[in-house]
Amino acid sequence: MSTIAVKSDVAGTVWQIHVREGDVVEEDQTLIIMESMKMEIPLMAAESGRVISVLVAEGDVVKDGQDVLLMECD
Amino acid sequence: MSTPVAPEWSLELADIRARREVAYALGGPEAVEKHHAQGKLTARERIGHLLESESFEEFGILAGAVKYTAEGKIASATPSTAVVGVGTIAQRRTVVAADDFTIRGGSSEAAVAEKWIYADRYAWEYKLPIIRMIDSAGGSVKLLDKLGHTKIPGYALLPITHLLGAVPVVGIAHGACAGLGALRVAASHLSIMVRGQSQVFAAGPPVVKQAFGIDIDKNDLGGYDQVHRHSGMINLAANTDAEALDLAKRFLSYLPGNVWEQPPRAAVTDAPGRRDAWLNDAIPHDRRKIFNPHKILKSLVDKDSLFEMSPDFGASTITAFARMNGYSVGIICNNPRVGGGALTRAAALKQTRFIDLCDTFHLPLIFLVDQPGVMTGQEAEMQGTLGAAMQAVHAIEQASVPVITIVLRRCVGLAGAMVSPWHGPTGTALPHRFAWPSAQWGSIPIEGGVAAAYKQDIAAADDPLARRKELEAHYQALASPLRTAERFGVIDVIEPDSTRPLLCNWVGDAYRITALSLGPKRRTMR
Structure with missing residues (x-):
């Protein structure tokens, strides 16, 4: 088991959060949708695992590279 | 009855064989075992993995440090830490140079430095690709004892610089590479590292400690995140030695053996006329929704032929080699998923x-x-992004290879000047540009542009939002790519699923014309 921090690869606003703590997620599943450059930019799970904690709330302004969610993966 | 012939040179031949055995043994069984325990391959195993079996011809296997007794017998022999030579990869002769870490950490003190310089020179002289496998602790101050004097440092830049304009060069960091070792990795067309196992830096932690008085872990200084994700100096990362070597081989398969040849054409395994109907709906009509560029790329190119370079650096742009109808091409594709x-x-x-x-x-x-x-x-402004963007504009304007452009969606601002040449080095380059129906272009994006130009108008309206939408709709209609096509501002607006056949026909034309202008380019790698 390893803990992975999901980072936002864009500066922008958190538009929608699609998962909650404890959720089991598949690879490529959308976790959070950012709003940036007038577009909806999904942040997806790089591998399957379980959400440990969501570090942001909808409406938060985040920086490029900021950790937004922690996942536990095999 | 014949009498046995007295062997003329058997002693000497036996001596050669015995000396070769010393070289094959590297730093000895214990050192090799320790090396294997770290999950690493030895220099000879790396070469064996790269080259077709039995094809390795070694240069300088007898080189090393040998001490003799008073009677002239060998008292001790340590082979050079540089294992170099030439062999074949995919039927092509390729030069290889591997550092042997099992002897004093591959220290350049134990190498006969002339050997790996000779490998570079052989690649230059015979115009062959070269793969450098770096796994060296670098030099040591003890070298001074041997030399008895200091010198102005200067690795022979012939051919290290010249090679980049003549033959494919791959540098693989298999361990911690500092100074000259780092330079030998970086002075390449493809640099590869092994995650967690290798680091690349101008100077390692001991030097940083001396300079700044701080302790820093080697991975924090020159690990994957630093030299790939942040600096982009290293192009690819592998998980093991073997994987790194396979990446090097795959990379070379897209390139010619040197600049006087054309890239080899692979067997055609995918129909050039294949049209994947889903492409017609790959771009969402809603401009806020984005698409998956990798999926589109994989559909357009020959099956399984996509090979991405520097995937985690500057990831808002994808750079990849691929094949179209068996021909090797370079693809540059924007990725809306990263930074829009x-x-x-x-x-x-x-x-x-x-x-x-x-x-x-x-x-x-x-x-x-x-x-x-x-x-x-x-x-972005503080980084000098615009200046770097202008470099990309110069690069496409100075390149003399054929270019074709397909606008999938947005092509705004400077993008219009960097996705195909306007003049090219000949002054007659064609802006061979096509568009999907989802394409939109212009000097200024419409949404922001309307808000700026009609600020007072919108503010004064009874319903500002409705007024802004109305204005945006007006300009969106003018911005249809079909209106541009009416004026021949784009060659054609095409069904997305016809893109592959278009590209496959074009690439044949492109290869016919590049065949007429082979050889070195006046400017090579920036």
């Missing part, structure tokens, strides 16, 4: 370097465009 596809400084540097690489080896370039322009904001 905006051209960052990192993406611009990556794009420039990739164009130079394709130009050097005569690979036609395909642009797939969805670019909102150059990244904005204080941070």
